[in-house]
Amino acid sequence: MASAPLGDDVYREDPTVNRLEEQAAEILGKEAALLCVSGSMGNLVAMLAWVPRGGEIIGGESSHSLEGEAGGYAVLVGASARGVKRGPDGTLPPDAIAAAFRDPSQDVHDPISSLVTIENTYNASGGLPLTVEYTEAVAAVAHERGVPLHLDGARLFNAVVSLGVPAAELCRPADSVMIALSKGLACPVGSIVAGSAEFVRRARRARKLVGGGMRQAGIIAAAGVLALRYGPDGMIDRMAEDHANARRLAEGLASFPFISVDLSRVRTNFVMFRVLPTSEAEHPLVARERFVAALDALGVRTFAHVDGQIRAVTHYNISAGDIDRALEIVPQAWRAIGGGVPAGVAGAALLT
Numbered sequence: 103m104a105s106a107p108l109g110d111d112v113y114r115e116d117p118t119v120n121r122l123e124e125q126a127a128e129i130l131g132k133e134a135a136l137l138c139v140s141g142s143m144g145n146l147v148a149m150l151a152w153v154p155r156g157g158e159i160i161g162g163e164s165s166h167s168l169e170g171e172a173g174g175y176a177v178l179v180g181a182s183a184r185g186v187k188r189g190p191d192g193t194l195p196p197d198a199i200a201a202a203f204r205d206p207s208q209d210v211h212d213p214i215s216s217l218v219t220i221e222n223t224y225n226a227s228g229g230l231p232l233t234v235e236y237t238e239a240v241a242a243v244a245h246e247r248g249v250p251l252h253l254d255g256a257r258l259f260n261a262v263v264s265l266g267v268p269a270a271e272l273c274r275p276a277d278s279v280m281i282a283l284s285k286g287l288a289c290p291v292g293s294i295v296a297g298s299a300e301f302v303r304r305a306r307r308a309r310k311l312v313g314g315g316m317r318q319a320g321i322i323a324a325a326g327v328l329a330l331r332y333g334p335d336g337m338i339d340r341m342a343e344d345h346a347n348a349r350r351l352a353e354g355l356a357s358f359p360f361i362s363v364d365l366s367r368v369r370t371n372f373v374m375f376r377v378l379p380t381s382e383a384e385h386p387l388v389a390r391e392r393f394v395a396a397l398d399a400l401g402v403r404t405f406a407h408v409d410g411q412i413r414a415v416t417h418y419n420i421s422a423g424d425i426d427r428a429l430e431i432v433p434q435a436w437r438a439i440g441g442g443v444p445a446g447v448a449g450a451a452l453l454t
């Protein structure tokens with residue numbers, strides 16, 4: 103980063119940004135790519151590029167772009183959102199996406215369905231990797247109705263590693279894709295939006311509109327150039343370590359009688375789990391809040407996530423040793439909130 107050749111990226115004169123954008127377009131199998139400040143900005147410029155004012159975006163309820171980006175689709179795009187419920191396998195059923203489309207030619211009340219968006223991996227479903235076949239099925243629903251598909255791939259490379267499928271293949275059915283450089287790829291800053299040359303031209307203009315045109319951005323892009331590579335020199339294949347650490351954590355958590363975790367859902371770098379209330383009178387969400395706070399106070403950071411669950415995430419800076427240390431702290435946190443365990447219950451020894 104310190105030695106990156108620099109220029110003015112607003113005039114497309116920063117050679118390091120240009121190099122990253124070309125590299126990203128190639129790895130994602132798209133015509134062109136654009137460096138953005140954050141994943142939120144990447145999703146926002148994609149929505150600005152695709153969706154007219156008064157348009158409606160169909161996506162997952164609890165999806166990041168619809169519920170976790172300060173309502174940018176409403177404030178800056180002028181769009182409404184239609185959230186689709188997750189099915190039992192954690193994906194958004196393609197027929198539910200189809201049913202979410204509106205037909206304003208029949209009914210003047212309806213907004214205009216303008217974009218479908220899905221996440222891979224799907225954050226609200228515990229980092230579930232979505233297959234090429236699933237993505238194709240959703241793209242078919244969108245394209246049959248004349249609407250593009252945007253893939254929020256903040257953690258796309260976790261899916262790539264988990265499924266063993268190249269990124270270009272996973273992105274092929276989508277018209278645009280956003281990937282984060284600052285998550286599993288471990289760069290300090292940045293995200294990429296990719297798609298056709300015409301889409302990226304519109305997204306570049308939208309990026310300028312929201313103040314995201316940066317000057318000597320090669321400082322940021324240089325880390326992306328190194329990270330966004332397959333093989334031992336890049337940061338993609340390394341994510342298998344994060345997945346192994348997540349499994350190690352999940353298996354350790356499963357041994358505690360006061361925690362429930364579905365090991366079959368631990369597919370990438372997320373572990374979603376629940377903690378029992380410490381007494382019959384305690385509301386589960388209160389128990390969760392107290393437990394997350396107790397873990398935090400003891401140095402283990404987790405996150406209160408959807409459906410009353412707690413989310414733990416592994417990444418480049420978390421080692422197997424850190425996981426073992428976290429597993430020592432978990433029963434301490436449980437005791438700190440007054441949790442006990444009935445004698446004879448499996449795992450009781452861990453609490454003594």
Ligand SMILES: Cc1ncc(COP(=O)(O)O)c(C=O)c1O
Nearest residue numbers: 140141142143166221225254256
């Ligand atoms: C699925 C998903 N999309 C987009 C983002 C936004 O990324 P950023 O935090 O870089 O704005 C996140 C952030 O956690 C995310 O989980």
